[in-house]
Amino acid sequence: MKILHTSDWHLGHRLHEQSQSDEQQLFLNWLIQFVNDQLIDVLLISGDIFDTGTPSSQSLSLYYNFLVDLRSTHCKHVVITGGNHDAPGTLNAPKEILKALNIQVIGKASENISDEVFEISVDDEKVIVAAVPYLRDQDIRRAVAGESFAEISDRYKSALIKHYTEVAEVCESINTNNDPVIAMGHLFAIGGTTTDSEQTIYVGNAGDIGAEDFPALFDYIALGHLHRHQKISDKIIYSGTPYILSFSEVNHLKKVICIEVKNKAISSIDNYEVPPFRQVKRVKGTLEECIFQLKQIASHNEQLEPWVEVVLDADSSSSVSFTDINQAVEGLKLKVLKVSLNREHERWNQLLEKTHSKDIKDISPLEVFKLKCEEQNFDITAHPEVEDAFHEVLQLAKKQ
Ligand SMILES: [Mn+2]
CATH class of the missing domain: 3.60.21.10 (Metallo-dependent phosphatases)
Structure with missing residues (x-):
């Protein structure tokens, strides 16, 4: 059966x-x-x-x-x-x-x-x-x-x-x-x-x-x-x-x-x-990079029009609007349903600045965690048990 x-x-x-x-x-x-x-x-x-x-x-x-x-x-x-x-x-x-x-x-x-x-x-x-x-x-x-x-x-x-x-x-x-x-x-x-x-x-x-x-x-x-x-x-x-x-x-x-x-x-x-009957995609990068990827998506002959979310790098998109994107994709066989900003870039840059490092690889996981706590207004020095718990999780993650 x-x-x-x-x-x-x-x-x-x-x-x-x-x-x-x-x-x-x-x-x-x-x-x-x-x-x-x-x-x-x-x-x-x-x-x-x-x-x-x-x-x-x-x-x-x-x-x-x-x-x-x-x-x-x-x-x-x-x-x-x-x-x-x-x-x-x-x-x-x-x-x-x-x-x-x-x-x-x-x-x-x-x-x-x-x-x-x-x-x-x-x-x-x-x-x-x-x-x-x-x-x-x-x-x-x-x-x-x-x-x-x-x-x-x-x-x-x-x-x-x-x-x-x-x-x-x-x-x-x-x-x-x-x-x-x-x-x-x-x-x-x-x-x-x-x-x-x-x-x-x-x-x-x-x-x-x-x-x-x-x-x-x-x-x-x-x-x-x-x-x-x-x-x-x-x-x-x-x-x-x-x-x-x-x-x-x-x-x-x-x-x-x-x-x-x-x-x-x-x-x-x-x-x-289950076959994807409609392509639903997310493209990320600068405006030029996103448009390049959108053209690639539209070049496949799909049964249903692909739907895309565009995630622009925050530093490259200060003046880009939803209408700009829609104009750029006019005539392409797809629809942009959502445009958002990727703030990750910005965040890493701030992080590097704060720790006076040049590369994310120079920062230890604990430092990143402490900065995250700071960002969330959580005073980790008053809660040593949270730092202990972080070490425990880190050890577990390293074992995997
Ligand atoms: Mn449900």
């Missing part, structure tokens, strides 16, 4: 006011083909199907047309969970009719936790899926008057772990044949790295959940929320978004994950690169 894990489609998302529906449509077409070619049996989508709680009719058609197209492929089972961007009501509205098509939707935490558990059989293999959606504080925890922020985070974390523990117990109680158990989730797990396009789910370290907080019963945990594809452990994985949702993601490869089940066990977990 082959299971495909994806998440964070954010249908309807706009990048700097530009609609991303073209690349979203191309991705969905590609996914149908991929499901067919790879003989995928089960599709899991771990939250953030839509970018907003009230998706446009265009975003809704992308979604429903995809589900209809999927009917004619090899894939006969779909499990969809809600993310923090999805309105539970929107996702859940067609729940019953989708259920009749073997598409299970869990828009929000269920009152009866066993409603989040599905048994899926394909030929002679079976898996149990715990379809845990994004868990809203109010859905899993009773508010207590006068709670401090730390207490709220702490209780939320306990409620979240309790929810996973309970759903694991339901899975265990029905798993009489020792089949693989897969959980889904839409949350921030410790060890993950963020990009600029996720909304913070909760603040404060007390609310974070780590690999060790998930019940050991799960053979795989298909996570959504973080937009960079990454592993929290060998079996706890974020698929990441299938396309770029912010310029901070320009160097990320976008992936979908394929989990294969053979002889009652997960036999392989492989990730597959």
Whole structure:
């Protein structure tokens, strides 16, 4: 049995006011083909199907047309969970009719936790899926008057772990044949790295959940929320978004994950690169260097117009405006969506000046750290423990 894990489609998302529906449509077409070619049996989508709680009719058609197209492929089972961007009501509205098509939707935490558990059989293999959606504080925890922020985070974390523990117990109680158990989730797990396009789910370290907080019963945990594809452990994985949702993601490869089940066990977990249907790039340097790179980007014949962020060196761009850049690229097959200044250059120069050095290589990491503290108005001399911690981190970094 082959299971495909994806998440964070954010249908309807706009990048700097530009609609991303073209690349979203191309991705969905590609996914149908991929499901067919790879003989995928089960599709899991771990939250953030839509970018907003009230998706446009265009975003809704992308979604429903995809589900209809999927009917004619090899894939006969779909499990969809809600993310923090999805309105539970929107996702859940067609729940019953989708259920009749073997598409299970869990828009929000269920009152009866066993409603989040599905048994899926394909030929002679079976898996149990715990379809845990994004868990809203109010859905899993009773508010207590006068709670401090730390207490709220702490209780939320306990409620979240309790929810996973309970759903694991339901899975265990029905798993009489020792089949693989897969959980889904839409949350921030410790060890993950963020990009600029996720909304913070909760603040404060007390609310974070780590690999060790998930019940050991799960053979795989298909996570959504973080937009960079990454592993929290060998079996706890974020698929990441299938396309770029912010310029901070320009160097990320976008992936979908394929989990294969053979002889009652997960036999392989492989990730597959999603082709970039639109080139989203960032060019850096002086105005001339940026224009040169823009021309190079525009010289490739792309299906969709490339989108670019121009990051100009601060010292070379005092008089350059967004209009100047746009005039310079007129006629090129690309669009500049963002122009920003790179202050790094300036900062290094100031640093060199302060330390009376000629080259950054002459400055020790500790000196750089102390200057950074100074810049942030943090008095490191009053906090020797911070300097100790820095040395510790430095030693660790050197070992790697
Ligand atoms: Mn998301």
